[in-house]
Amino acid sequence: MADQPTLNTGSHDLPVTPALEAFMAGQWAATPLPADERVPGYAFFPARRARLAAAFPGERLLVPAGQLKIRSNDCDYRFRPYSGYAHLTGLTGEEQVGHVLVVEPDGEPVLYLRPRSDRSGGSGGSGGSGGSGEFYRDRRYGEFWVGRRADLAEAAQLTGLRTAHLDDLPKLFTGSVPTRIAAGIDPVLDELAGRPSAASAVLDGQFAAALSELRLVKDAWEIEQLQLSVDHTARGFEDVVRALPAALRHHRGERWLEGAFNARARAEGNGTGYETIVASGAHACVLHWIRNDGPLDPNKLLLLDAGVETDTLYTADITRTLPLSGTFTSAQRDVYDLVLAAQSAGIATLRPGASFREFHRAGMRVIAEGLAEWGLLPVSAEEALRDDSGLYRRYTLCGSGHMLGLDVHDCAKARAETYLDGVLEEGMVLTVEPGLYLQPDDLTLPAELRGIGVRIEDDLVITADGARLMSGALPRDPAAIESWMAALLP
Numbered sequence: 103m104a105d106q107p108t109l110n111t112g113s114h115d116l117p118v119t120p121a122l123e124a125f126m127a128g129q130w131a132a133t134p135l136p137a138d139e140r141v142p143g144y145a146f147f148p149a150r151r152a153r154l155a156a157a158f159p160g161e162r163l164l165v166p167a168g169q170l171k172i173r174s175n176d177c178d179y180r181f182r183p184y185s186g187y188a189h190l191t192g193l194t195g196e197e198q199v200g201h202v203l204v205v206e207p208d209g210e211p212v213l214y215l216r217p218r219s220d221r222s223g224g225s226g227g228s229g230g231s232g233g234s235g236e237f238y239r240d241r242r243y244g245e246f247w248v249g250r251r252a253d254l255a256e257a258a259q260l261t262g263l264r265t266a267h268l269d270d271l272p273k274l275f276t277g278s279v280p281t282r283i284a285a286g287i288d289p290v291l292d293e294l295a296g297r298p299s300a301a302s303a304v305l306d307g308q309f310a311a312a313l314s315e316l317r318l319v320k321d322a323w324e325i326e327q328l329q330l331s332v333d334h335t336a337r338g339f340e341d342v343v344r345a346l347p348a349a350l351r352h353h354r355g356e357r358w359l360e361g362a363f364n365a366r367a368r369a370e371g372n373g374t375g376y377e378t379i380v381a382s383g384a385h386a387c388v389l390h391w392i393r394n395d396g397p398l399d400p401n402k403l404l405l406l407d408a409g410v411e412t413d414t415l416y417t418a419d420i421t422r423t424l425p426l427s428g429t430f431t432s433a434q435r436d437v438y439d440l441v442l443a444a445q446s447a448g449i450a451t452l453r454p455g456a457s458f459r460e461f462h463r464a465g466m467r468v469i470a471e472g473l474a475e476w477g478l479l480p481v482s483a484e485e486a487l488r489d490d491s492g493l494y495r496r497y498t499l500c501g502s503g504h505m506l507g508l509d510v511h512d513c514a515k516a517r518a519e520t521y522l523d524g525v526l527e528e529g530m531v532l533t534v535e536p537g538l539y540l541q542p543d544d545l546t547l548p549a550e551l552r553g554i555g556v557r558i559e560d561d562l563v564i565t566a567d568g569a570r571l572m573s574g575a576l577p578r579d580p581a582a583i584e585s586w587m588a589a590l591l592p
């Protein structure tokens with residue numbers, strides 16, 4: 103094929119003249135980080151890294167923060183580091199793009215990072231500390247474009263880690279040291295690991311499982327962060343109730359409410375821990391309704407499932423189902439009461455040593471018995487609950503809880519024997535969230551029940567002898583919900 107002509111597609115930015123380059127290279131004051139600045143929770147990270155190192159003695163372990171992802175053209179999605187990286191470093195900011203925590207075979211952790219660039223104004227170069235003029239020329243990494251990063255010494259001070267330049271990372275892929283990499287997080291690392299010279303590097307599931315399992319039991323600082331997240335989330339729910347009159351007038355009231363919650367999430371924390379679900383009426387029967395483009399019908403229910411992610415990246419996950427009129431109708435109340443009874447039965451099982459699946463089983467028993475009593479099941483509750491039947495699931499659809507932490511569905515890669523088929527331990531944090539989703543087109547249902555969706559979701563921490571409800575600031579009882587709404591509404 104003939105040589106393709108070079109396309110001149112232009113740039114927003116004018117070329118830098120030699121005169122400008124020289125002018126930019128000097129007369130900048132030193133702006134060091136305060137000498138006492140540390141990552142929040144500083145004292146808790148060494149123990150986590152030591153536990154990981156002890157699980158893979160003599161091996162090199164790579165935990166990446168991840169890379170930017172293109173949203174469109176030259177715009178990227180906002181960056182949020184991989185939870186496994188945040189959990190082991192305490193570094194949670196957008197400037198962590200491309201950074202990698204390496205645990206050496208002797209257990210020493212080293213942080214590979216792109217250090218703050220210096221203020222020399224030279225042209226060319228790939229960024230980092232060498233005089234590339236990156237600080238004012240680079241749209242993705244330049245300090246004058248996206249903000250300051252730490253230099254190597256500052257990152258060491260912040261984290262207590264030894265630090266190294268990211269440019270030196272590829273050297274780790276040339277020797278014979280057995281190396282494990284958390285796969286699928288950073289395409290640059292995945293590519294390096296795939297090179298023939300990197301025969302000793304593996305992208306393996308065992309390491310991903312270990313990173314997940316390391317987070318199953320939360321330490322005291324993590325539980326504080328989760329409580330903070332729950333508290334911010336409760337305020338966000340109050341904001342949503344206060345916004346109801348305006349939202350009811352708007353043709354896309356669901357979006358209006360999403361905005362109200364998300365404003366609180368962004369103001370108090372890093373944002374939402376997952377896409378906010380605002381589901382009015384029959385939209386509540388769609389488990390992950392995040393289109394949120396419907397109007398609000400004052401005679402229907404509103405299902406709000408939302409969580410504020412703290413700056414330290416811990417998220418709550420709470421659902422309340424509210425009557426938009428401020429008062430439940432009797433059909434709405436019947437469905438609500440059954441879900442609440444199921445949730446209470448589930449919560450009552452939580453204690454160290456209980457199997458993880460027990461709260462779900464207890465809740466589903468209550469639901470199946472209720473559905474049978476209403477005459478909705480073609481078989482008895484007992485039969486519907488049998489493993490080879492599950493007919494009640496036409497109306498419940500999904501599981502009713504999960505671990506919670508840095509990820510909304512935390513520890514998702516843990517081995518079944520430690521999580522789904524395991525037992526609860528003190529310090530685990532989880533949701534209990536049964537629901538009934540009575541589809542609007544379900545011919546097994548009487549007309550008055552069609553299109554009602556109810557989920558009640560709370561966050562709990564397992565204690566020495568039971569569980570503590572972290573989200574108790576938000577009412578669950580229907581009468582308490584009505585009075586809570588009345589107090590918030592004008």
Ligand code: GLY
Pocket residue numbers: 376407408419510535559
């Ligand atoms: N908001 C997702 C969930 O409840 O699991």
Ligand code: MN
Pocket residue numbers: 419503504533535559
């Ligand atoms: Mn959940």
Ligand code: MN
Pocket residue numbers: 407408419420421559
């Ligand atoms: Mn949820």
